[in-house]
Amino acid sequence: MKSACGIDGWPFAVAEAGVARPDTLPDGRPWPQIRVLTVSGGGDAAPAAASVARQGYPEHRHDIVAPGMERDALAGILADAATDAVLLLPAGDLLAPGALVALALELALSGAAAVAGLRVLYTDHVTGLDVPSLTGTETGAEGPCGEVLWSRDALARFALRRFPDPAETWATLPASARRRIGRPVLLKRGRPATRNDALSIVSLTGTGTVGGAGVAHRRLSDALALAGHAVTPVILGQRPMAAEWTDRFPQAEAEIDAADPDFVLVGNVHGATRSLDAVGRIAAKRPTALVLHDLFALTGRCCHPRDCTKAERGCDSACPGPDEYPQLSPRRIAGMHARKRDVLAAPSGPILLANSAWTQGRSEALAPAGAETRPVSLAFPTGIFRPGDRGALRRRLGLPGADVLILVSSVIVDGPDKGFSDLRDALQAVAGPGVGVVAIGRLDDPGRFGIANLHAPGLIGSEEELGAWYGACDLHVTASRHETLGQTPIEAGLCGVPTLAYRTSGLTTSVIDGVSGRLVDCDPASLAAALRDLVADGAARGRLGAFARISLESRFSPASAALSVDAVLRERGLLPDTAARPGFAPDLLGHFPFAAERLPGAEGTVQAPSSPVVRRLRRTKQAVLGRRMPLFVRRCLYLADALRGSAAR
Structure with missing residues (x-):
């Protein structure tokens, strides 16, 4: 059975998961105008044309020219001031689902001269994935081509006298002008080059x-x-x-x-x-x-x-x-x-x-x-944390279908480094009829939030189940000030849920301000005001959530x-610092939601929930000693642990 692109064994899902692309870029600029150029002599161009047409990227034009006409065709494209970017797609290759959107967004966000994604190599099955090297000059069939989106101005510098060689052009660009995204953008017949550099x-x-x-x-x-x-x-x-x-x-x-x-x-x-x-x-x-x-x-x-x-x-x-x-x-x-x-x-x-x-x-x-x-x-498992049908997820999880649901997530929700008091105050200011809170993680005393419309499923050790809870919510918020990165904003963003956070620490990397969420000054009043604004503005949440999925998939995939x-x-x-393309096992494709065969998520990622007795003891200890553990208590626990170990031996 052939896919809509006419390819046997099409390795991508028929119904591709994802989010609707916003009408403009995050800063309000129009999406780049992309010209795709294919030379028909390299093979049947019909499948390539079908793959381009299915991109869901209205701001493109696909030119298919006969052999010998490519130089003149490219010269015309590069002379067109309305063109922003160019992709040279061989006739035998096909664009992967969502490739143009992912490449164009990274080109716009980074200001790079060229952005490359992953090639999926296949025969009658997927044989591997690879990506252009950032060092050396790749040659021949291994050189980059259809997986690279070029800015028009950058490509024009290399196409003054002849049709540019993509491998040479890629290698000639300064490293600061090249970007690679970690998601598939091209399907190409072939097998990966033999590698002898595995460690x-x-x-x-x-x-x-x-x-x-x-x-x-x-x-x-x-x-x-x-x-x-x-x-x-x-x-x-x-x-x-x-x-x-x-x-x-x-x-x-x-x-x-x-x-x-x-x-x-x-x-x-x-x-x-x-x-x-x-x-x-x-x-x-x-x-x-x-x-x-x-x-x-x-x-x-x-x-x-x-x-x-x-x-x-x-x-x-x-x-x-x-x-x-x-x-x-x-x-x-x-x-x-x-x-x-x-x-x-x-x-x-x-x-x-x-x-x-x-x-x-x-x-x-x-x-x-x-x-x-x-x-x-x-x-991050970009195929597990993915957007879903929010209404269906809420019905499955027993959540209210019409409420705006705000997500907070941490292994220990009320931990000392998570800014609990700031978070609680901001949530109390907006929670009420029609606005609820979902708190994922250990929370021995849910009453500390002081919120009636609170849903607290506790610790979730299944990545699949955790992704479902993320995807059921509208907005993720954290008041943490101490994160080397902040994993929950990325997990939420991959599920199409934007994050509101303080502009501090590693959160300035995990939350792309104005793209995957919003960052505010480290001030409780600023957090509360921004939370009120986002709760009231469903269109803004949807727009940020869509960009979060696209951008974070490209930057934080395996x-x-x-x-x-x-x-x-x-x-x-x-x-070796050579021109060999970094390659990946075929299983990598299963880490993306648009793969026909998606891999399952991990289980047991957090400790099993404590018993009610342990939770009560922990609350009592915190009431007496806070979260501290005095030295004499630690020594007693050490001694008890040592005695248990001796008895077991």
């Missing part, structure tokens, strides 16, 4: 991949596996109660030695230890990178210094929160900070990977001289994440 990688975490940072590290590791690398997970330890007093992990380090990897990717270790000693020992043996899911590696104790400036001068016993997680006895903080800095400053120390521009800036400010920081993108690590590996000499 053996150990993905190391403190206690596993449950919870926010653990999930982020698992997704990044999975993205590297899709890029063809052999990834082995290793856990430092399973005794979080002993973390404050544990610096050696012989079993985990032996597992790493036995695997003998080319590269170790470390993240979220503070659940197993309060030091970086093990990371230092590992990095002394083999190339290692430490992902800054938080700022723990750069301080004496904490994950987020908040307003404290001690990490800039040297953390010490005057730490304002030694009893807050991750706890550490005050007398040990100064020494621990010095030990961490020694690890990071060592010639063999781990390279630091920052998941946002803000995190990179903080790392460069707080890390010792000699430490290196590089940017990295986190990966492919985008893998490409960001690929750049670090090439810089470090672990991958």
Whole structure:
């Protein structure tokens, strides 16, 4: 059976998931006028024409010319002042669903001269995916062509005397003028080039991949596996109660030695230890990178210094929160900070990977001289977090069909770093008849919100189910001021739900202001006012939600994440700095909602919900001690944990 494009085995869904494209760009400008040029001699042009016609991009014109006419045709296109961008589509190739919208939006947002997306290679089935290299010059059939959208002005500079060679043109552009998006834009017959650069990688975490940072590290590791690398997970330890007093992990380090990897990717270790000693020992043996899911590696104790400036001068016993997680006895903080800095400053120390521009800036400010920081993108399951039928989702989840539903989401909803009081006050100002709140995450006392129209499903450990709750809502809001990135705005945005947040920390990366949501000054009154405006303006929410889906899919897919690590590996000499196209396994296509065969999401991403008894005990403890854990209590828990371990042995 052939698809509407006339291709057997069309690997994309017949009913393509997505959101309606807004009529103008985020800043109100018209969408770029795109000219697509196909030379008919390269094969049957009818399928290519069908794939272009199905793009849902009215501002395009497709020119199909005979061989020998391409130079004159292109000259006419480039002389047309109304043309903004050009795509050279070979007759045998087809555009993937939504390709022109994704490429055009990134071209407009970035101001790049050229934007490339992923090629899907196929025979009678998908054989792989790849993307143009940013280094070297690709040649022949491997060179970029139909997967690149060129700005007219940039392409005109290379087409003065002859029809431009896309590979040469791409390579000649300065790196700052080129962009790659991590979503498929082209379907091409063929197989990926044979690659011999796959690495053996150990993905190391403190206690596993449950919870926010653990999930982020698992997704990044999975993205590297899709890029063809052999990834082995290793856990430092399973005794979080002993973390404050544990610096050696012989079993985990032996597992790493036995695997003998080319590269170790470390993240979220503070659940197993309060030091970086093990990371230092590992990095002394083999190339290692430490992902800054938080700022723990750069301080004496904490994950987020908040307003404290001690990490800039040297953390010490005057730490304002030694009893807050991750706890550490005050007398040990100064020494621990010095030990961490020694690890990071060592010639063999781990390279630091920052998941946002803000995190990179903080790392460069707080890390010792000699430490290196590089940017990295986190990966998100863009096929799981996707827009759906909001009415159908609400009926399934038992939510009111006509209300404006505001979403708040966190592993611990009322955690100390989530700005709970600001959030509660803003929500109370708008909640009422017709406006409800959905709070996803651990919330021992829902009454703290003081909102009657509150829906609190608790912790959700299924990515599929979490995506359904996101997609059922109209607006996501957070009052957090301390995020190295902020995963929930990206997850919500991928579901077509915009985010309102403070203009601070990593949220300035996870929320593209005016595109995937709105950022406001760090002031409760500003947050409340913006929330009232968005609750009242359904058209604005819909517009932001549509742009959120398009832009975040391009920037935070598994492919985008893998490409960001690929750049670090090439810089470090672990991958050859050649013209070979970075490639991906066929399964990567299943991570997009328009794939005919979409992959399922992960389960067990958060801890199982606590029993009512545990919740009551936790509320009692917080009422007496707050969220702090005094040293004597920690020592008692450590002793009890050690006794249980001895009894089990």
